[in-house]
Amino acid sequence: MSKPLGYYTSHTPDDNSLLAKLEEEYGSTFEKMTNREKLSILMILASNLGNQLDGGVRGEIYAAAREMTNQLSLSDQAGIMExxxxxxxxxxxx
Structure with missing residues (x-):
C-alpha cells in the first residue's frame, strides 16, 4: 500500500476509530506488517465479504483458482488479486 489508509477508507487521522488504532499500531501504510500478515488480513476480509453474499461458488471457479496458484507467477497472482x-x-x- 503506497498511499495511506485514509486514501482507501473513510478513515481520518485522530478520529479514535478502529482505523485510527490500526494506523497507530501498524503505520499509515501498514509498513509494520509483513506481507504474510497483510495477506492473512486480506484472506479473512475476503472470506467475510463473500459470506455476506447470496449464492454459491461454481466448482469450476475452485479449479480455475487452483490452476492460477499452480501456473501463475507470484506477481501475476498478486495482479489478479488487485x-x-x-x-x-x-x-x-x-
Whole structure:
C-alpha cells in the first residue's frame, strides 16, 4: 500500500476509530506488517465479504483458482488479486 489508509477508507487521522488504532499500531501504510500478515488480513476480509453474499461458488471457479496458484507467477497472482479487489469495490455493489 503506497498511499495511506485514509486514501482507501473513510478513515481520518485522530478520529479514535478502529482505523485510527490500526494506523497507530501498524503505520499509515501498514509498513509494520509483513506481507504474510497483510495477506492473512486480506484472506479473512475476503472470506467475510463473500459470506455476506447470496449464492454459491461454481466448482469450476475452485479449479480455475487452483490452476492460477499452480501456473501463475507470484506477481501475476498478486495482479489478479488487485484486479478482483478493484472489480468488487468499484464494479458492482456489495
Amino acid at each position: 484486479a478482483i479487489i478493484s472489480q468488487v469495490r468499484w464494479g458492482q455493489s456489495l
